[in-house]
Amino acid sequence: MRRRRRPGSLRGGRADAMAPILDHLVLDVRDRMAAGAARLAALGFQLTPMGKHSLGSANHLAVLAEDYLELLGTDIPGGALRPDIAAYPVGLNGLVFKTGDARALAGDLVARGVPALPAHEFHRPVDLPDxxxxxxxxxxxxxxxxxxxxxxxxxxxxxxxxxxxxKEWQAHPNGALSVARVLVAARDPERQAAMFRRMFGEDAVRAGEDGRVLLPCGPAVVEVAPHALVQAELGAAAPDPAGRGDHMVLVALRVSDLAATAALLRAQGIAPDARPGGLRVAAEPALNATLDFLA
Structure with missing residues (x-):
């Protein structure tokens, strides 16, 4: 599959201007991989076969047009978790951007005062169609x-x-096409905005209403909003913070046919709340994340 040049790739021997483009979101499920996969399947996502990383973790993906959702944890109930993810509860905990050259990017970030860690490489086996x-x-x-x-x-x-x-992994019964919105609850959105500016440049960040901060990422937008505004929007549909302070709470996905998505969810016994232009599914224990489906 031919891919366009990704942000962070080399041009003229150094990392280019890093326009943020969303690569994927990580849903940590810890040792509850089966429950998380079952829930995403009930929500109408087709998942890839389980992969096992050289780092010691396991995953499933819901692959979309240019981005994806990743269930990440261990496939062993009660098993040890990778050290860098062991501290995180079930829920949305990973925000991942695209780059074409992670090594060059790491050096460029550090040079601009962004506390980036050295690049590292890993892999997982994959079965091919043949x-x-x-x-x-x-x-x-x-x-x-x-x-x-x-x-x-x-x-x-x-x-x-x-x-x-x-292609065989990108067709979802719920019609999901791409990530449209990622919502982060923060005590001080401007603190995160300052880091985004250092990461991506002053012009990358926009001011939203009521103290919100917006980071457009290609077809998606990352929105950082004060805790009170997030609570007012989500109410009982919000995930459990589970000890987290500033944290990701919601992902919204564009779908090809909202009525068909609603029918599929109802057939699975899921009763979404209708919202202008979309549907909302409340957070529950298997994923601990609020999901919106948008026309």
């Missing part, structure tokens, strides 16, 4: 945990994108 086996390989650079909200921010360089964005 029955052969290969490896999906990745190189990432992460933001130091202390510099972000209570979650992980990192950039992912896909060394084998053809092993992720496969």
């Amino acid at each position: 029955g052969a086996r290969d490896e999906a390989r990745f190189r990432t650079t992460r933001l130091d945990r202390a510099a972000a909200f209570d979650g992980r921010i990192y950039w992912c360089e896909h060394l084998t994108p053809q092993h992720v964005w496969r």
